[in-house]
Amino acid sequence: xxxxxxxxxxxxxxxxxxxxxxxxxxxxxxxxxxxxxxxxxxxxxxxxxxxxxxxxxxxxxxxxxxxxxxxxxxxxxxxxxxxxxxxxxxxxxxxxxxxxxxxxxxxxxxxxxxxxxxxxxxxxxxxxxxxxxxxxxxxxxxxxxxxxxxxxxx
Numbered sequence: 053x054x055x056x057x058x059x060x061x062x063x064x065x066x067x068x069x070x071x072x073x074x075x076x077x078x079x080x081x082x083x084x085x086x087x088x089x090x091x092x093x094x095x096x097x098x099x100x101x102x103x104x105x106x107x108x109x110x111x112x113x114x115x116x117x118x119x120x121x122x123x124x125x126x127x128x129x130x131x132x133x134x135x136x137x138x139x140x141x142x143x144x145x146x147x148x149x150x151x152x153x154x155x156x157x158x159x160x161x162x163x164x165x166x167x168x169x170x171x172x173x174x175x176x177x178x179x180x181x182x183x184x185x186x187x188x189x190x191x192x193x194x195x196x197x198x199x200x201x202x203x204x205x206x
Contacts, residue, residue, distance in 0.1 A: 054080045056092055056168070061119055064094025065164040073189075074099035074160075084175040095122065095158075095165040100194045103127055103157040103183035106171070111179050113171040115139065115158075116147040120165025124148055125201060127155035131185035133204060155183055159202050 060078060067076035074097070080090035103125070106113060115124065121140035128134045138161075139145050150156055187193040 054090075056118065060092065061094065061164075061166045064092065064166060065096070066094075068094035068096045068099070069163075071096075081173070084173065086173045089169075089171050089173045089175050091169045092118070093167050093169060095120070095160045095167065097160045097163060098195070098198065099158075099160055100189055100198060101157050102189050103131070103155050103186045105153050105155050105181050106179050107181050108152055108179050110172055111152040113150045113169065114147065115150065116168045116170075117141050118166045118168055120160070120162040122158045122160045122162070122165055122167070123202070124150075125157050125159065127157075127183065129155070131155075131183060133201070157186070157201075159198055161202070 064076045064078055068074055074095065076094040078092045078094075080092065081088065117139045119141050121138065121143065124137045124139060125133055126135040137145060137148060139148060140162075182188070187197050
């Protein structure tokens with residue numbers, strides 16, 4: 053039986069804070085071949101998920117904030133922010149289903165944020181398309197890019 057309790061969330065946040073990538077994953081599915089992928093992720097401010105979309109007509113993704121808060125950004129094909137949504141465990145919006153072929157990323161706005169990510173499997177890295185207009189993870193310009201995103205929040 054899988055459980056998401058306070059101890060697991062604390063462990064994920066502790067690992068995220070100590071991680072270079074500022075995030076830590078706990079999978080609830082058994083393998084990348086499972087038909088539904090379920091992951092609990094601890095996130096620290098400053099983590100960077102390069103804007104991307106999932107190709108394939110049924111490659112939706114669902115994000116739910118369990119603890120903390122973040123902003124979900126959607127982009128047009130040129131990299132301009134088309135829409136943004138603040139998700140929070142205390143706010144009115146906690147869960148968003150992201151349709152396939154929709155450029156998106158997140159900016160974590162609160163320490164010790166924990167999300168649940170659910171998406172159709174099997175996991176195939178070939179279905180991920182990274183935005184050519186955004187920096188790659190690890191590039192020096194990532195911090196500046198995240199700052200520009202969060203500064204432009206409406």
